[in-house]
Amino acid sequence: MTSLRARITALLIAAILAVVGLATFAASRALQPPPPETTIEPIARQIHLLAALAQTAPQALRQAGGTVQDQPAAGGEVLERMSRFLTRALDRTGPPRSAIVNRTGSEGTLTASVALDGGGWLITPVPDPAAPDNQWRSLAVWLAVIVTGSGALSFYAARRLTRPLELLEGAASRIGADATLSKVDETGPAEVRATAQALNRLSERLAHAMDSRMRLVAAAGHDLRTPMTRMRLRAEFIEDDTDRDKWLADLAELDQIADSAIRLVREEASTADTQPLRLDILLTEIVGEMAELGHRLRMDPMPATQVRAGPIALKRALRNLILNAATHGGGAQVALSQSADHAQVTIRDQGPGIPADLLGQVFEPFFRVDPSRAKTLPGAGLGLAIAREIIERFGGTIAIRNLSPRGLLQQISLPMA
């Protein structure tokens, strides 16, 4: 019973049952019939009166509802206890007379036969003092109706009350690997609306913070350029040839890093050169160029596939991803397929993959799994950040996961043109 809905339902049912139970108890106490002892004596007195009438004014007796017979009333079940009860009451209220009570005729009335002094029997109806014996049955039906009714109502009420919360639950489950949150509808009761608003504000701020971090990275890259140019000029004057070459190589790498950092923002900003292009041709080009550089690449046959994107930007993104598989993963296998209205590019390698607890961070700028291992490979940890910026700009998605037993799978999905 961990869900809020189950708890509300249970609470409502318990509350309704408690109230109805108490009310039923109070009502049954208030409506209880008087005890039979208090009602039987007036009846006995009436019977004595009728017996007297039977002897003095038989005419009046008939009008009072009694008759005289030679035999006690026949037919119907004889109620032994009731007969004794009535006989005792007659003893208490007048001259002793023996009485026989039968259950005859209509429901709720009994027939009493009382022996008269001079022979013969007075026959008269008497009310049935016993409680109707279907009382418990009607109580059970009453309770069953309440249980089912309150159950259904409570379930419905709980559903209605907690429906807005499902919204939040759904939103929470859609938090992306990079902690971005899709917009939550601001509807429902006040508390839920406030929470949804807070969540939306939070995700807006988060997006803003990520954005300004990118800009910071780019600004740093940009500002590094000027001192680096000065350093390059100075390095040219180093006399020792090997020393100078090392300086220049380091500076060239720094230059590349600064360049990637700046591109991170520039890529994001431009969507102007979007055009239809053949993804299969683009991939073949990239793989061809990289194979010439000595990377180990394999390519599955590719269907002709058209997407809408900026050719230079998309090429850079795909090259970053394939290059990662070729360098960090020791070789790449590239495939292209179509599913519904999306083109799917998959890039697999058989390298070490990325530790599962770090997978969430690979798209962060400057993230590198193992900086010491990566030292031998050029790059600054910006490749994946740039690739994702570009792919998402063209309406696509990128996902990265480990393969078993080893290797990494990069999946890119782009809407087809």
Ligand SMILES: Nc1ncnc2c1ncn2[C@@H]1O[C@H](COP(=O)(O)OP(=O)(O)O)[C@@H](O)[C@H]1O
């Ligand atoms: N195919 C891969 N196999 C193993 N590790 C990878 C792979 N691709 C990326 N990585 C890890 O993710 C990090 C970030 O990649 P990236 O953003 O391209 O930066 P860079 O390649 O410049 O280091 C890499 O440093 C590497 O540790």
Ligand SMILES: [Mg+2]
């Ligand atoms: Mg890289």
